[in-house]
Amino acid sequence: MRTATSTPLPVETIRFSDTLAAERIKITTLPATWIALIIAFGANTLLGVITATDIVRIAGQDGPIPIARLGTLMVAPVYVFIAITVFAAGSEYRGGQLRVSLAAVPDRNRLFAAKLIVSTAFSLIASIPAVLPGYVLQHAAAIRAGELRAGDVVVGFIASLTAYLLLGIIGHGFAVIAKTVVTPLAVLFITPVLISPPFQNTLPHMVKFLPHEAALSLLRIPVDPATALHPVAGLLVLTAWAALLASIAWKAFVHKDS
Template sequence: MTGIAAAELTKIRTLPAAGAAVLAALLANALLGWFAAGTPTARIGTLMLAPAYLFLAAPVLAAGSEHRAGQLRISLLAAPSRHRWFGAKSLVVTVVSAVAAVVVVLPGYVLQHGAASTVTGAAARVLGYLLLGLIGFGLAAAARSVVTPLVVLVTLPVLLSPILRGLLPGVVRLLPHEATLSLVGLAAPAALTGPAGLAVSAGWAVLAVGAGWLTTAVRDS
């Protein structure tokens, strides 16, 4: 298991696009934090969470890149057990994403909140980024695609949620984007509480990674 995890870590570290996504998220988050400090802009949840969608491209690439140029076959030759391989990859992606989320979130959060910064608030923001990233990772593994999860996760808050918010508000607040807004304290008053947002976001992450794990285990490479 250790050898598989080391190999997966090496693959992630050698994905230039993943590093670029994390850097772009860091810069965007810092710029937004500086610009929004002490202004009404800080309450525009979808805008303030936008860098998370740059960030989640990194775990999406970690999963989706396995399905280019026969990379998955090579990975499975080195680790014949698909369950062990996907478990190791999921663990590595989770740890790397958690560390990257801290690096991406903290500068912008401190720039925005200054002396009012709290460990709880920063931790909630880091968890939001991490869980969105894991949702993207699981969807990419299930869809065998980099594009599909990005399109789905960006389309939901930009196009679908505004249309459905007036018709099915109880459903909309359970979608990944809205649950994450609740988790980080940027949602509308009628949305989920912070703990409920955490539970729903974690549930989506478990479902997405589980779907990716299952489809990887049962289908042909």
């Protein structure tokens, strides 16, 4: 005779809140989540100190360039941070773990929705400690000197969180489509370093619409005026990329995954 504790929980009784809770436990127990968060926090804080003290400058054609003007370097920590969403989405494809999740939650639409919601919410919450200390260090002196208004700093901080959030969603969608964690991290990291620069002069009107360049425009630190968008346009382009990757990933998860 079975006891209450040995009776399997019927699939029909699994609530959406239970699925959300399971995804929350998964993302918070992945070592990659906390490694990525710690590294992003440390890198942003270090960049904040370097920017505030101006102790390091990079040689340029017109003389030494302040670190704060190097957009790609200033947003580099985000490409470590997005490992949080990439691992949350792509790690289950190893060793057939996804089949276990589907056995518990056969409704693929519900399962994907839970994954995306938790990944997005955690990414937004985690971006605050990842970005805030470095951002405060970077702008504190300018605020004290009256060179920046507090309102502008708040808007800039919100823009930074938004860039982290949208790039995280892009990483999540890419990981589901690729069914791995390696490809999304490699492509998203390599594109702004090795792919965009060679085409900035020849195809600037195409490069400006890539996610990295759109994020830089949103943050008002474009690499080149030729690839710059208005911050609002940068936000819209980055949002479009996030919506596109999430939609394709949703369709792939529901119709193709096994």
